[in-house]
Amino acid sequence: MTANQVALSYLVASVLFILSLRDLSGPTTARRGNLLGMIGMAIAVLTTFLLTHRIDLALGALVVGGLVGAVVAKRVEMTQMPELVAAMHSLVGLSAVLIAYAVVSDPTAFGMETPIPPGNRIELFIGTFVGAITFSGSIIAFGKLAGLGKYSRLFSSAPVVFKGQHIVNLLLALAMIGSGLMFWAATPATQWPPFIVMTAIAFVLGIMTIIPIGGADMPVVISMLNSYSGWAAAGIGFSLNNSMLIIAGSLVGSSGAILSYIMCKAMNRGFFSVILGGFGGETAAAAAGGGEQKQVKSGSPEDVAFLLTNADSVIIVPGYGLAVGRAQHATQELVEKLTHKGINVRYAIHPVAGRMPGHMNVLLAEAEVPYEQVLEMEDINSDFGSTDIAFVLGANDVVNPLAEQPGSPIYGMPILEAHKARTVIVNKRSMAAGYAGVDNPLFYMDKTMMVFGDAKKVVEEIVKAIE
Secondary structure (H helix, E strand, O other), rough: OOHHHHHHHHHHHHHHHHHHHHHHOOOOOOHHHHHOOOOOOHHHHHHHHHHOHHHHHHHHHHHHHHHHHHHHHHHHOOOHHHHHHHHHHHHHHHHHHHHHHHHHOHHHHHHHOOOOOHHHHHHHHHHHHHHHHHHHHHHHHHHHHHHHHHHOOOHEEEOOOOOOOOHHHHHHHHHHHHHHHHHHOOOOOOOOOHHHHHHHHHHHHHHHHOOOOOHHHHHHHHHHHHHHHHHHHHHHHHHHHHHHHHHHHHHHHHHHHHHHHHHHHOOOOOOOHHHHOOOOOOOHHHHOOOOOOOOOOEEHHHHHHHHHHOOOOOEEEEOHHHHHOOOOOHHHHHHHHHHHHHOOOEEOOOOOOOOOOOHHHHHHHHHOHHHHHHHEHHHHHHHHHOOOEEEOOOHHHHHOOOOOOOOOOOOOOOOOOOOOOOOOOOEOOOOOOOOOOOOHHHOOOOOOEEOOOOHHHHHHHHHHHOO
């Protein structure tokens, strides 16, 4: 391919990426946005493939990567998407590190001068340490989301904190920057020790910035790591003089940062606290998953059916339990029956319901829930006080009133105000605390009725009772 053809192909791919991001911002256009992104990536990969001098290696990488991706996509449940995203981010970060090491090992193979120019050294330094932080941080995030805390405390959903943690992180950051400066000033004969030390410190720093973050804040972390992976790719793109990597990486980095900012605002978190791994730890000591045994009022699916059919208005709050139980189809069947009886039924969606932005929206769209029935937190919170029944399906932290109490481990996190409804029905498998490890006083209120069991089975029994 000529230089003009390459530039044109990359330009088309870049335009498609931008259009994809635009369409992915809305539920009605998300499918088209996904398709545009896939086409853009196909053009970018094919163009890069035609530029390589080792067709055999490139083809092998495409085949292996495609097969792995296909198998994973087929096997992974929707409920496992957050940890899958974290795992994929780790691979992006690791690839940035490996490419940087390949460039330092043989600059001429990548069209770079020997010794490596100072400007390129800065690019390699940035791409490497951001990639290393992304890799190790994403591994920790994956472990937290996958529930690997039983194997190692590092993966605990509760924040892992210790005295002087921020000082340690600061010293590590300074040591990493110092090693990077030594690499920048080094000769080809002396460049490897500081480069390796810098990389190792970055790996450790990635772990240290994620372990103090509690489970309730992990969706923000996933978004931020997504941003990091984009900036790592962009940094390597500058080193390789690859415009496609620069553009795609910048788009991922900037969109991830914007999403993180929006989520931080929605969850009342400081943006820079997220970047520095500083939130969630200060209140960790106050977290309490268990305590004295409290009494709850429990009921049966038949009791729930009676209450629902005698209500005028119902708000359903779907949570992770609904996702695990794959209960979205049964829930929509229930909604249709209630609506047919003249009952006003709506869904209330928390920004991080399901541990990942948009997770719950996708599940409800899969069940063909009309978009007008699905309302975001800021649009429906004011309606709970005038609603007969709030039906909480597998949600926990996002409806926890402790978020409104100063000193609480989750204080400041905006919640769906289900506790303000006249009657609250909660479906859970057990009385176990939510992902944040904090007990929920909503479950012990006089107006709350607990219905224990798998979400899908319980909802199906409610539907039968209505019939």
